[in-house]
Amino acid sequence: MTRKGRRMALISSALAVGGLALGLVLFAMRDTVVFFYGPTEAAEKAKPGQRLRIGGLVELGSVQKAADKSVAFTVTDGTKTMAVTYNGLLPDLFREGQGVVTEGVLVSPGVFRADSVLAKHDEKYMPREVADALKKEGRWQEGAAAARPLDSGKKIP
Amino acid sequence: MIVEVGHYALVLALALSIVQSLVPMWGSRTGDRTLMAVAPPVAVMIGLFVALSFAALTYAHVESDFSLLNVIENSHSTKPLIYKISGVWGNHEGSMLLWVLILALFGAVVALFSRAMPLDLRATTLSVQGWLSAAFLLFILLTSNPFARVWPAPIEGQDLNPILQDPGLAIHPPLLYLGYVGFSITFSFAAAALITGRIDASWARYVRPWSLVAWVFLTLGIAMGSYWAYYTLGWGGFWFWDPVENASLMPWLAGTAMLHSAAVMEKRDALKIWTIFLAILAFSLSLLGTFLVRSGVLTSVHTFASDPRRGIFILAILVFFIGGALALFAARASALKPGGIFAPVSREGALVLNNLLLTTSCATVFIGTLYPLALEAITGDKISVGAPFFNLTFGPIFVPLFLAMPIGQLLAWKRGDLLGAAQRLTLVAALGVVGAIVLIAVRGGPVLAPIGVGIAIYLILGAFVEVLGRIIGRGVAMGTAVSRAIGLPLSTWGTALAHAGLGVTLMGLAATGWGVERIVVLHPGDLVELGPWSLKVEQITSAKIANYQQTSAPMTVRSSAGVVVAQINPARRAFQTRQMTTTEAGIATLDFGQIYVSLAEQRPDGNFDARLYWKPLVSLIWIGALIMALGGSISLADRRLRIGVAKRAAKRLTPSSLAQAAE
Numbered sequence: 001m002t003r004k005g006r007r008m009a010l011i012s013s014a015l016a017v018g019g020l021a022l023g024l025v026l027f028a029m030r031d032t033v034v035f036f037y038g039p040t041e042a043a044e045k046a047k048p049g050q051r052l053r054i055g056g057l058v059e060l061g062s063v064q065k066a067a068d069k070s071v072a073f074t075v076t077d078g079t080k081t082m083a084v085t086y087n088g089l090l091p092d093l094f095r096e097g098q099g100v101v102t103e104g105v106l107v108s109p110g111v112f113r114a115d116s117v118l119a120k121h122d123e124k125y126m127p128r129e130v131a132d133a134l135k136k137e138g139r140w141q142e143g144a145a146a147a148r149p150l151d152s153g154k155k156i157p
Numbered sequence: 158m159i160v161e162v163g164h165y166a167l168v169l170a171l172a173l174s175i176v177q178s179l180v181p182m183w184g185s186r187t188g189d190r191t192l193m194a195v196a197p198p199v200a201v202m203i204g205l206f207v208a209l210s211f212a213a214l215t216y217a218h219v220e221s222d223f224s225l226l227n228v229i230e231n232s233h234s235t236k237p238l239i240y241k242i243s244g245v246w247g248n249h250e251g252s253m254l255l256w257v258l259i260l261a262l263f264g265a266v267v268a269l270f271s272r273a274m275p276l277d278l279r280a281t282t283l284s285v286q287g288w289l290s291a292a293f294l295l296f297i298l299l300t301s302n303p304f305a306r307v308w309p310a311p312i313e314g315q316d317l318n319p320i321l322q323d324p325g326l327a328i329h330p331p332l333l334y335l336g337y338v339g340f341s342i343t344f345s346f347a348a349a350a351l352i353t354g355r356i357d358a359s360w361a362r363y364v365r366p367w368s369l370v371a372w373v374f375l376t377l378g379i380a381m382g383s384y385w386a387y388y389t390l391g392w393g394g395f396w397f398w399d400p401v402e403n404a405s406l407m408p409w410l411a412g413t414a415m416l417h418s419a420a421v422m423e424k425r426d427a428l429k430i431w432t433i434f435l436a437i438l439a440f441s442l443s444l445l446g447t448f449l450v451r452s453g454v455l456t457s458v459h460t461f462a463s464d465p466r467r468g469i470f471i472l473a474i475l476v477f478f479i480g481g482a483l484a485l486f487a488a489r490a491s492a493l494k495p496g497g498i499f500a501p502v503s504r505e506g507a508l509v510l511n512n513l514l515l516t517t518s519c520a521t522v523f524i525g526t527l528y529p530l531a532l533e534a535i536t537g538d539k540i541s542v543g544a545p546f547f548n549l550t551f552g553p554i555f556v557p558l559f560l561a562m563p564i565g566q567l568l569a570w571k572r573g574d575l576l577g578a579a580q581r582l583t584l585v586a587a588l589g590v591v592g593a594i595v596l597i598a599v600r601g602g603p604v605l606a607p608i609g610v611g612i613a614i615y616l617i618l619g620a621f622v623e624v625l626g627r628i629i630g631r632g633v634a635m636g637t638a639v640s641r642a643i644g645l646p647l648s649t650w651g652t653a654l655a656h657a658g659l660g661v662t663l664m665g666l667a668a669t670g671w672g673v674e675r676i677v678v679l680h681p682g683d684l685v686e687l688g689p690w691s692l693k694v695e696q697i698t699s700a701k702i703a704n705y706q707q708t709s710a711p712m713t714v715r716s717s718a719g720v721v722v723a724q725i726n727p728a729r730r731a732f733q734t735r736q737m738t739t740t741e742a743g744i745a746t747l748d749f750g751q752i753y754v755s756l757a758e759q760r761p762d763g764n765f766d767a768r769l770y771w772k773p774l775v776s777l778i779w780i781g782a783l784i785m786a787l788g789g790s791i792s793l794a795d796r797r798l799r800i801g802v803a804k805r806a807a808k809r810l811t812p813s814s815l816a817q818a819a820e
């Protein structure tokens with residue numbers, strides 16, 4: 001094969017692999033990317049049936065554990081609320097009045113069926129996304145939710 | 158006093174690094190041998206001073222010197238000694254010091270073992286390494302000083318983050334950094350090659366041992382990090398496609414590609430531009446990882462107190478080095494003459510395919526990791542790109558790579574025989590297919606699991622077809638075969654082992670499809686069925702140990718025949734100082750599979766909710782990584798590739814001999 005032919009073979013195979021990868025990325029981006037909303041944003045933007053991450057504070061006194069392992073609680077950003085149901089074990093750091101991120105499907109406006117509740121948090125026991133969502137609603141006071149004086153990160157992983 | 162010595166040593170190391178970055182570089186520009194000869198001893202001295210500084214910080218941690226802010230924030234007098242030592246790098250300042258220590262040590266070791274190299278290449282390489290250590294020493298001294306004092310000193314420290322109080326902290330970060338930062342030396346080699354114009358087969362020989370060392374450590378570091386996350390987080394997962402994990406995977410993919418293309422450059426003098434580019438890319442991705450983890454862009458157990466100045470500083474370092482290297486690359490790459498010619502179907506062609514697939518998979522990880530950050534910065538929308546994205550993009554790119562790996566090993570240089578290679582692989586491919594079909598029939602479960610195991614069988618056995626073909630033949634006596642096996646170059650064995658190791662890892666990954674998961678409430682005396690095993694909860698106990706209170710639920714594991722096969726002790730530890738609880742999974746390894754029990758919060762009645770998993774063959778994931786690293790180490794021990802032999806090789810690979818070889 002000539003030098004030119006060789007180069008063409010190389011370039012076309014590079015284009016083929018690159019094109020395949022680009023196609024996969026675009027396809028995957030459309031189907032697997034999940035938006036993060038606070039309850040207020042979810043009420044404005046999300047459609048029932050959509051897969052979402054919802055974050056906010058677990059409303060005080062809203063957690064109800066059933067006899068089986070299902071749990072119901074309310075997530076609030078201070079303006080709007082979202083009723084969440086979840087079937088499984090809650091993470092260690094799940095507390096009323098503290099930040100939480102859940103991923104699942106919006107059943108109908110204001111009702112959310114979570115399939116995972118995330119334990120991720122930072123030193124203020126507050127997921128960054130939740131802090132931002134609360135700031136958006138003007139409900140966030142820097143340091144007010146700080147459970148610990150130290151400034152050291154402890155989110156997982 | 159010792160602390161001040163440590164601080165002063167760090168400043169001296171910075172001064173020497175600045176000397177290192179200027180003097181040998183100038184010497185190499187002007188051809189002044191005296192100036193160039195400055196580089197090796199200075200590199201060794203930088204290594205010694207940073208090591209002294211690191212030793213001083215370690216001393217302060219071990220002695221619980223609470224006049225140091227770093228010790229106050231991350232230590233406690235009751236902490237076990239191993240965590241006092243590993244706690245040195247369990248925080249931002251200390252981990253950056255470890256980063257620089259490894260950077261400086263790599264410089265020193267290269268200085269000691271590079272006598273055979275041409276002086277200008279040696280001096281320039283060490284000088285570029287000097288630029289790197291100057292930049293990062295400046296970063297430490299200006300934004301992250303580990304030697305800051307506090308007055309008055311408190312009586313007690315605030316203890317180390319309990320999640321980090323684990324033997325993993327003693328192993329994972331040093332291994333990972335040896336890999337991550339180890340690629341700095343290939344970066345320096347690449348920059349020096351571009352500056353001096355010495356881009357040839359002998360360059361590839363000088364670099365190969367260092368890139369292999371970095372690759373072996375990075376492989377071990379990633380595997381260790383994955384296993385640590387697996388046993389400590391309590392979710393039974395071993396890879397979360399978290400940005401921090403991706404940050405270590407990207408240099409691994411680029412580094413793996415570089416190892417392979419450097420082989421082509423070394424043997425055939427081809428793919429030179431590409432190899433240089435990959436060497437720059439691998440370390441650039443390491444720098445990117447450092448930026449992502451250390452700048453506070455992400456929140457994670459890997460990021461510590463964030464300070465916006467640090468992020469901007471690292472970003473500036475990142476832009477300077479990546480931008481500078483790429484500019485140099487753009488200026489010099491066009492002057493390179495293409496080397497050895499090869500047909501598309503050949504060993505070289507196969508390695509090009511390997512490079513294409515590895516860099517493409519690296520690009521998809523890059524997009525998946527950075528796209529959410531970019532989108533949030535631009536539009537404010539928050540999205541999460543998780544496992545589904547990576548499974549969908551990474552998987553389809555890796556499957557052809559798996560299939561091509563054994564074929565590539567069987568192709569000859571220059572012009573290969575695809576049909577011949579396929580014929581020699583028929584048997585192992587058939588074994589893989591039969592294995593998959595049998596598993597579908599017998600085990601059932603998700604269809605991807607048996608297919609994955611089938612590919613893994615093909616990959617593991619296929620990795621050794623080349624070796625076997627060179628040892629055993631028709632009518633070859635046993636003794637001859639053994640002596641041939643011993644006579645084979647170690648790098649051939651290394652390649653076979655590393656490829657087989659990837660197959661072993663794949664088998665472990667595929668077998669996760671057959672995992673069993675249960676969520677139950679544990680009462681003392683309960684019997685829980687889990688896959689082929691039955692677990693008995695013996696009791697629930699609580700005891701004070703070292704600096705934590707441990708509540709545990711010891712369990713006995715029995716086989717279906719009722720024989721006791723293991724005892725496990727899942728537990729929760731409450732740390733008083735930080736008011737935190739950690740989960741200690743109870744793990745028993747049985748036939749390469751693992752029983753994994755993790756306790757959730759204790760119920761008011763004293764019983765535990767618990768997650769129980771049976772994960773068949775899961776330990777193969779990490780065993781495979783160990784085999785890969787072993788393969789890399791064996792290849793490193795190959796006499797032909799040993800440091801110092803390269804000089805003779807350089808003589809042998811003169812243009813005339815290459816021309817002969819090309820005929």
